[in-house]
């Protein structure tokens with residue numbers, strides 16, 4: 079397991095009890111969903127086909143059992159819905175706190191390179207995507223796998239030929255779901271980027287609002303904003319289109335499958351290889367079998383989005399703060415104002431010219447010194463080195479007691 083994956087899973091650690099309870103509820107959800115059609119089958123087949131003298135009692139007993147199953151299902155569903163989302167939100171909080179603390183450790187050098195809007199997006203939007211994955215991911219995997227396998231086993235036991243027909247549909251539907259899900263994902267990514275572009279545009283205009291107004295430049299800014307806004311509508315249109323294909327297409331397939339099962343099932347009934355009660359049960363399980371395909375489609379999207387968010391999150395978290403205290407660093411308790419530079423060489427980033435070269439300077443406590451020079455000569459830079467906002471490449475700069 080690579081380090082990032084480990085890190086991803088590590089956020090579950092404080093909430094493993096909640097996760098376990100969530101998974102148990104998902105198991106129960108799956109089991110009750112599979113048991114309900116079986117109960118219906120007992121009524122329609124075992125009780126109604128040869129009704130005995132206590133048929134009514136048996137029907138009421140089955141009714142009570144189904145009521146209990148539904149109650150359990152609803153309770154588990156509520157638990158997963160509520161506690162699962164809360165768990166996701168708690169994990170999201172932990173990640174946000176960690177990132178925020180990390181932001182505060184990074185030096186000016188980092189902030190010179192980054193856009194504030196982007197850093198804010200990582201702290202808010204991206205972590206929300208991850209929270210959804212953290213919560214829905216395990217539950218989707220458990221429920222869809224169990225429902226699919228369980229329904230399939232029951233279908234085979236009811237009627238093999240009909241199950242075979244259903245199985246022809248499954249890969250076609252899965253391929254369809256996969257293709258349109260990918261399209262949907264791509265369109266979503268573009269939309270997200272464009273929302274970022276809009277944010278950047280707004281940040282630009284609002285940060286410079288005084289300049290904009292001084293030069294009566296509102297019309298130009300409005301025009302620039304309108305362009306970005308229209309681009310977003312275009313990508314939203316693509317997103318909605320692929321969403322429509324995905325969901326409506328799957329519904330169409332489901333209806334087609336139902337139709338095929340009904341026709342073939344009816345033919346089998348005429349040929350006396352199937353009875354009505356089995357066809358009814360079969361149709362109920364077909365519904366359960368299709369659900370995991372949709373759920374799985376949804377999961378792949380959550381996974382892609384959540385993982386993309388996590389990668390962006392880790393990219394920042396893995397930036398090591400370039401200013402670190404030495405192992406033998408001494409706390410500077412009382413500052414008198416003695417500033418001393420010895421052979422200081424500094425540049426802002428690799429590959430650019432040095433701003434300061436071998437600069438030595440001594441300013442005693444209480445002394446006044448004026449820094450004079452043309453714009454860009456390095457006055458502000460020199461001042462930034464005194465509180466160690468940047469790390470020098472060579473020499474020593476210190477402000478001592």
Ligand SMILES: Nc1ncnc2c1ncn2[C@@H]1O[C@H](COP(=O)(O)OP(=O)(O)OP(=O)(O)O)[C@@H](O)[C@H]1O
Nearest residue numbers: 190426427433451452453454455456457458459460
């Ligand atoms: N954050 C930064 N990242 C990269 N290069 C920078 C950064 N800040 C300043 N520089 C560059 O470092 C050099 C020194 O800039 P500095 O701001 O220290 O000059 P200055 O003497 O304060 O100028 P001014 O009189 O205009 O305030 C300039 O070439 C400038 O372009």
Ligand SMILES: [Mg+2]
Nearest residue numbers: 454457458459
């Ligand atoms: Mg300056």
